[in-house]
Amino acid sequence: MPTYVQHAVLGRIPDVFNAEAIWQTPGLALFSRRPLLRDLLERCPREHKGRAATRCFSHVTLMLPQEEVDDDYHLSRGSRARDLAQTLAALHQKDFGDLLGSDQVRYDVVGDASLAPDEIEVRFGHAVYLPAPDEKILYNVTASRDSAIWHTVCPIYPNQRLALIGGEGGVDVQGWPFGPDAALLIINDGPDAPPTVQIRPKGAFTCTYDPRSGYYTVKAPDSQRLLLKIARTSALPARAGMQSEAANTTPPPHAVWQSRSGANAKAIDLTAIPAAASHKPINRPGESDATYAPVSQQRVSLVALALPRLSRYRDTGAQALELPFNRAMALSADGSPAISLIVDAADDLYACTAEGRQRIEAPATFSPVDTRTLRLLPAAPEMADRYRAMVCLAQPISTGVASGARFTFGRNSPMLAALRLLDSPRFLKRANSAGDSSTSSADRIGLSRNAFSFEAVSKGYTIARQSATQALYHLDDKLQFVASVGDAPYLLPHGHHLVAGHYVLRFEA
Template identity: 55%
Template sequence: MPVYVQHEVLARVDDVFNAEALWQAPGLSLFSRRPLLRDLLERAPREQRGRAATRCFSHVTLMLPQDEVDDDRHLTRGARVRDLAQSLAALHQKDFGDLLAGEEVRYHVVGNEAVLPGEVKVKFGHAIYLPAPGEQILYTVTASRDSAIWQPVCVVYPNQRLTLVGQDEASATFTVPGWPFGAEGGILLVNDGADAPLEVQVRPKDALDCRFDAANGYYVVRGKRNNGNGASDATGQRLLLRISRADASLRPGTPKSAVASLSAPPAPARPPAVWKPRVAAPEPELTAMPLAGTAAPEAAPLQPPQAESDATYAPVARHRITLAALALPRLSRYRDTGAQALEVGLGPTLGPSAPDKDNVIRFAVDEADEVHAITPAGRQRVAVPSRFAPIDGGSVQLHAVPPQMADRYCALLALPQGPQQPAAAGTRLVFGRGMPSLDTLRVLDAPHFLRHADGSAAASADRLGLSRNAFSWEACAEGMRIVRLSETQALFHLDAGLRLVAQVEGASADSPYLIPPGHHLVAGHYVLRFDA
């Protein structure tokens, strides 16, 4: 594998701002003097024919002890740093002018806490590029371990062809926060111009596995290990790399047809029908349950013929209510209660749970109505709508709130594994914070989710927007009949795609409101879906 980044240390430097002392030692003895900057550039040319150099590198970064740079900024407003960069560029142009092929010589001098006093670190190579003054950014690269907390990695400029990112700053252009693969590999970004998508390659090729996730618009990088048979397979470690183009909404390499819609997932398919006789309940052996692929029973002894039963069988629908999403409230509406933050956790199965260390991801709404994602990597404000993949094979989605509900809610948090409640036909049940029979659906009815300004926990988050007796429902073949029980309870009817159908206002016992199968009803924090 070629060396993309040359990283060297110049030691025993008396004055780190002395350009001549860094460039070339006095005298002609080749055996007594230590290699300095001119020697390093001469020994590692950019291109060569045989042993003769035909081109040299023209962009060089110098890292000085941070204290020296700070002192220069305090005492001379950075004059010694600027003079050092200009003097080295002049020496570079003078000695290697015939090997530059018309390229501009650029030096960048920075401070670094890891550089010891009396040392200077030097970086140059194929993957080192210094932008021209005023050069605009072409790409922005960010990384994440959980798709929720994204941290900046680097930017790529139009004329910056190669960029190597990884763990070790000595062998990479930029380090990646949270890089989980050690120093064994890196990701090479190849920029062939503004009209071509940024190419992403693994270096060395067998070190990592990198695939583009078109649905989410980022690259998934996984480590590899030997499985004992000479082959390698992916480990559990992964890194997400997102490349955003500064002048386009589409990410590079993503065709328009691959941009996934952020609409709500479709309602699950209806379960198999259960068959029962239409008349009075027969004997147990008359109840039929169709099972696929069952083995044929052993032949029974011959019995005398019996009269045929006239029982007929009809399918019965299994109704259920599913907590499909949580409506995250605008806490600014409840300032008089002292509510400061509402936080919801999702466990390893992406089911809702109290916020704790076992959550793979948490979502929080603060008193400024801002939504944040929280993972072991940190806390970060997120946009709505957004999609997250905190674990392999599972995703979480924040949906935008319909405009008619935006004064009450910040976002709709879809629950991949929301709790369910059977809904027997002909039975009317009451939903509200005063009804313990349906508390499996009210996952926020605990003091762990809501925090007050004084740091104390509230009795229940359900007190924000949910009445003690909000509404009642009755399952039927056409859907779910809703009767509004509280005049102050706001109810909203959403379709299967979480789009607003209507605000439920006139639902009475004499004229209930019908929610079709697959549609949703919003009451308080809860988005309930009727499945039949």
């Protein structure tokens, strides 16, 4: 594997802001001197032909002791660091001008708390890029272990060719799971081409891209994984051709039924004919030919949970509604959850995992484990005054209902009680002054005692609102808003959804 980042620590430098002491040792003792920055650049050219260098690196990052950088910023507003960068750039241009071509020499000075007072670290190489003063960011790279908590990794600029993540000399990633010998290489072919992600060393891991979620999944043989998202910034939007490139891909031809030809067309299989009725065995006494038909039964499924705007319920003392999901992505308050989705009293949404807590916005997708996914959908504008978002369950929960009878759904109704997953005080966090939280079910937020009644009919379900204060919303089979349900009887088609309280119910045939 080539060396993408050259880095070395230079020691015994009394004044870390002295450019000449960093660049080259004075005197002519060439064989006894210790290598400094000029020697490193000379020994590691960007391109060479045979043993002769034809091009050198032009972007260099200097890491100084953090305390020295802080003192310079406090006392002189960083003037010593700026002078150091300018002086080194001038020395670089003077000594390597014939190997630079049209490249601009750029230096950057940053602090590093791990360095000793007389040490500096230098970094340069194929994957070291310093942007121009007016250059805008093309991509922002973030990483996650659970798809919920994302950590900033690095930006990528339009003229930047490579970015090295992890590995020796690469950008550090919080929670990096692959050890020091593995790295991710991002190749940028410019604003008009999508970036490419490669694994180093090749073949050591698997890397797949999920266009629906918008991130790469890098997985090791021991099932350790890292999620990598490369998001284009709004400052440099993609051209229309790039956005439609995937849509222009020709799909594989579909299989079609075709007539048989030749001898196969004449080879007709004879159809087996049942025996005549007279050959049927005679029924014994007490036996009957009557057919047993099952009673017609429809199903109602809980497919999503609607997160309310708790700011509407400040007088109840509700501070947060927390939905913990286990590794099977089922709602569970037992044990340590794989991910929890939270809405607080300010109507802000958060995702909480073992990696931490981070604010989120809908729409979003979460895959804390490989086999299950949670989708967070924004509430429709017509519902936004009451709801913040909807969480689609990874596995809907269903129950059967008999036709020809009218049932009631609400806090006081036993019908569909198995679907009221939030009928517990464990999910609702309340202020201490609001009373005893142990008796306050989360269902009291937005769900009446008798919310609505329903009856299965031939064309769907008839819905009748039972409480004048109960908000009911009709969503179609794709969870798109259709209408608000009022006091008049309402026909809900098969396969459509009804939102009542926290619950998004699908009424199936």
